[in-house]
Amino acid sequence: METAIDSANKEANGISLSEKKVTVVFVLGGPGSGKGTQCANIVQHFGFTHLSAGDLLRAEIKSGSENGTMIQNMIKDGKIVPSEVTVKLLQRAMQDSSNDKFLIDGFPRNEENRAAFESVTGIDPEFVLFFECPEEEMERRLLSRNQGREDDNIDTVRKRFKVYMESSLPVIEYYIAKGKVRKIEAAKPVKEVFEAVKTIFTPLKEKELYLIDCKKPVELIEAAMEMETEQQLSTCRGAEAVLNLQPASSVSIAYHSLFGPHDDLVLLELDEKLLPDVLHNSLMKMQFFVLRPKHMPLSMSEPPTLYCLYRLQINHCCVEMHKILMRKIVSRNWWHQSSKWHLVSWKLFEVAPRIDRLKMLLSENPYRFDDALMSEELDEMEKNNTRLYSWSDLIDKVQASADELRSGLQALSAVEIDGYWRIVDENYMDGILNMLLHNSVLNDWSLNGLNEAEVVGVLQSDGFPCEIAHHCLQVYGSKMDDGMWRLDEKRVCIHFARGILRGGKIRMDNFMVEWMRKIPEEMQASFDMLTGEVLTEKLGIETWVYAFSVSSLPSAPAERFSMLFRERPKWEWKDLQPYIRDLSVPGLSSEGLLLKYTRRTQPTPDAEPVFSAR
Numbered sequence: 224m225e226t227a228i229d230s231a232n233k234e235a236n237g238i239s240l241s242e243k244k245v246t247v248v249f250v251l252g253g254p255g256s257g258k259g260t261q262c263a264n265i266v267q268h269f270g271f272t273h274l275s276a277g278d279l280l281r282a283e284i285k286s287g288s289e290n291g292t293m294i295q296n297m298i299k300d301g302k303i304v305p306s307e308v309t310v311k312l313l314q315r316a317m318q319d320s321s322n323d324k325f326l327i328d329g330f331p332r333n334e335e336n337r338a339a340f341e342s343v344t345g346i347d348p349e350f351v352l353f354f355e356c357p358e359e360e361m362e363r364r365l366l367s368r369n370q371g372r373e374d375d376n377i378d379t380v381r382k383r384f385k386v387y388m389e390s391s392l393p394v395i396e397y398y399i400a401k402g403k404v405r406k407i408e409a410a411k412p413v414k415e416v417f418e419a420v421k422t423i424f425t426p427l428k429e430k431e432l433y434l435i436d437c438k439k440p441v442e443l444i445e446a447a448m449e450m451e452t453e454q455q456l457s458t459c460r461g462a463e464a465v466l467n468l469q470p471a472s473s474v475s476i477a478y479h480s481l482f483g484p485h486d487d488l489v490l491l492e493l494d495e496k497l498l499p500d501v502l503h504n505s506l507m508k509m510q511f512f513v514l515r516p517k518h519m520p521l522s523m524s525e526p527p528t529l530y531c532l533y534r535l536q537i538n539h540c541c542v543e544m545h546k547i548l549m550r551k552i553v554s555r556n557w558w559h560q561s562s563k564w565h566l567v568s569w570k571l572f573e574v575a576p577r578i579d580r581l582k583m584l585l586s587e588n589p590y591r592f593d594d595a596l597m598s599e600e601l602d603e604m605e606k607n608n609t610r611l612y613s614w615s616d617l618i619d620k621v622q623a624s625a626d627e628l629r630s631g632l633q634a635l636s637a638v639e640i641d642g643y644w645r646i647v648d649e650n651y652m653d654g655i656l657n658m659l660l661h662n663s664v665l666n667d668w669s670l671n672g673l674n675e676a677e678v679v680g681v682l683q684s685d686g687f688p689c690e691i692a693h694h695c696l697q698v699y700g701s702k703m704d705d706g707m708w709r710l711d712e713k714r715v716c717i718h719f720a721r722g723i724l725r726g727g728k729i730r731m732d733n734f735m736v737e738w739m740r741k742i743p744e745e746m747q748a749s750f751d752m753l754t755g756e757v758l759t760e761k762l763g764i765e766t767w768v769y770a771f772s773v774s775s776l777p778s779a780p781a782e783r784f785s786m787l788f789r790e791r792p793k794w795e796w797k798d799l800q801p802y803i804r805d806l807s808v809p810g811l812s813s814e815g816l817l818l819k820y821t822r823r824t825q826p827t828p829d830a831e832p833v834f835s836a837r
């Protein structure tokens with residue numbers, strides 16, 4: 224019904240459909256599936272205007288229009304009224320309304336309806352709400368609808384079902400292929416059906432969103448932001464889209480029936496706490512699942528990070544992420560049964576792993592001399608209270624695959640002690656390295672041919688735990704083919720340089736003297752070794768040197784560049800390069816990175832280019 228305010232608006236504004244941005248949701252489903260009933264609920268909760276094509280046609284008959292008799296006969300026969308009539312009625316109703324959100328119920332009923340609406344109004348529906356209901360249930364409902372409708376008799380009902388199967392279902396299939404269909408299991412009680420409907424209409428921001436991490440880590444926060452742009456949810460290519468996800472690309476996937484029979488995917492189950500809800504078909508909980516490409520093996524001994532499901536809660540101003548560990552695999556049959564699940568959209572977005580988080584976690588509680596003393600006595604209680612992380616804790620907390628985590632741990636020189644991954648305190652490492660070097664002099668060991676058992680034995684007798692002694696060899700040396708270890712000149716020299724610079728900025732000449740004094744006699748240090756570790760600065764005629772290690776910088780490019788430009792507003796390429804060469808952003812070359820985050824200037828054509836903040 225047009226309200227007084229509606230008419231006033233129309234008069235004042237003369238709004239035409241093309242001038243206002245209109246949101247349309249098509250509500251489709253067989254006759255008696257409950258479209259009208261649920262539309263009334265949606266109107267109340269979500270502020271849409273309900274336009275029932277059938278009601279508009281019946282009103283047209285009542286109004287005594289010239290088409291009245293034709294429409295009446297068609298309805299009596301369960302046939303579809305010509306598109307031009309229906310589209311005109313719908314168009315007029317939308318124009319006459321001051322609302323801009325419409326539920327169009329019972330239309331388009333065939334391909335011709337759909338094409339005519341699209342070409343006349345230029346409107347593409349936001350999505351299609353599809354009520355799926357068995358025919359017997361629809362028939363039962365129609366025959367007891369009791370609204371005095373001429374077409375709710377068994378003969379016309381059968382004809383309507385036939386028309387629905389032949390003409391209307393293809394329209395639904397058309398929208399399924401476009402990823403626009405949100406299917407509702409409509410044979411349940413009205414209230415339950417509405418619960419499912421509600422989750423579809425609830426604005427994304429208020430919803431808990433569940434993202435799948437397929438093949439590669441997924442940037443959840445960016446993904447969530449992207450999801451807020453509704454248009455981007457519309458492109459959907461089903462399971463193919465997941466399987467073909469290219470690095471650095473993003474794709475929206477609506478979960479729909481095209482997924483179901485896909486042979487390459489299996490469904491994985493997740494947190495046990497959620498299982499009862501899912502199994503009992505509580506539609507509210509249906510967002511929880513994970514797709515796993517079948518060709519990827521799943522090892523249950525290691526949590527399968529590659530295929531984890533993330534739960535995202537978007538509050539007013541912050542985005543919180545929880546990863547839910549999967550605990551069980553659910554059989555494939557379950558997947559097939561899942562066709563009744565309602566539709567959820569995801570956005571996948573590939574990014575580099577979050578290794579910074581690993582550094583942060585392990586730095587909370589580095590392994591120190593005290594730990595070595597108390598390791599034996601540390602009971603479980605204490606271990607739980609101190610921040611220690613096992614492999615599975617890290618897999619759970621760091622957004623990276625198992626391989627990426629492994630190389631991240633290696634880059635941090637982390638070591639597994641008593642089942643927990645630890646970074647060893649620098650002073651402690653300094654102590655053990657010095658002890659090794661001291662023993663090499665005492666025992667006349669060559670730093671190019673260290674016997675593992677002998678070194679570890681001696682270090683143990685000096686009070687270092689066996690794991691730490693092995694770790695020392697690993698961090699500062701490499702194992703040779705003959706099983707002996709050789710200390711790596713560069714790594715040892717860098718270690719001592721870092722130790723000196725921990726005290727702060729120092730004059731270059733003093734630094735060099737002290738550095739040479741510290742390094743073992745057999746080794747040769749050169750300042751080039753410290754690329755990416757130190758920066759120099761001219762103060763008057765003196766050159767000073769200070770620690771600025773690439774390993775202490777964040778791995779996210781934006782943060783990395785901001786830190787670099789905070790350190791120095793201008794960088795020459797030779798200085799900058801060591802600090803960015805490890806950055807990797809899927810889909811972005813190093814040139815691309817520079818373009819994105821720096822401004823390049825070249826005072827004269829043959830001068831070195833200089834990079835500053837964008």
Ligand SMILES: Nc1ncnc2c1ncn2[C@@H]1O[C@H](COP(=O)(O)OP(=O)(O)O)[C@@H](O)[C@H]1O
Nearest residue numbers: 254255256257258259260364368411412413416
């Ligand atoms: N979920 C439901 N369970 C039982 N009866 C229902 C349900 N939804 C609707 N009905 C009843 O079924 C009949 C058909 O519903 P209606 O909303 O008019 O369907 P449609 O608009 O799809 O033709 C109505 O009498 C309605 O009260």
Ligand SMILES: O=c1ccn([C@@H]2O[C@H](COP(=O)(O)OP(=O)(O)O)[C@@H](O)[C@H]2O)c(=O)[nH]1
Nearest residue numbers: 254255276277297298301302303304329330
């Ligand atoms: O776009 C439409 C919508 C309805 N109808 C006619 O109106 C009847 C009743 O449709 P309605 O959607 O009101 O009833 P339902 O199918 O939901 O029971 C249909 O059988 C058709 O004959 C039509 O021709 N075009």
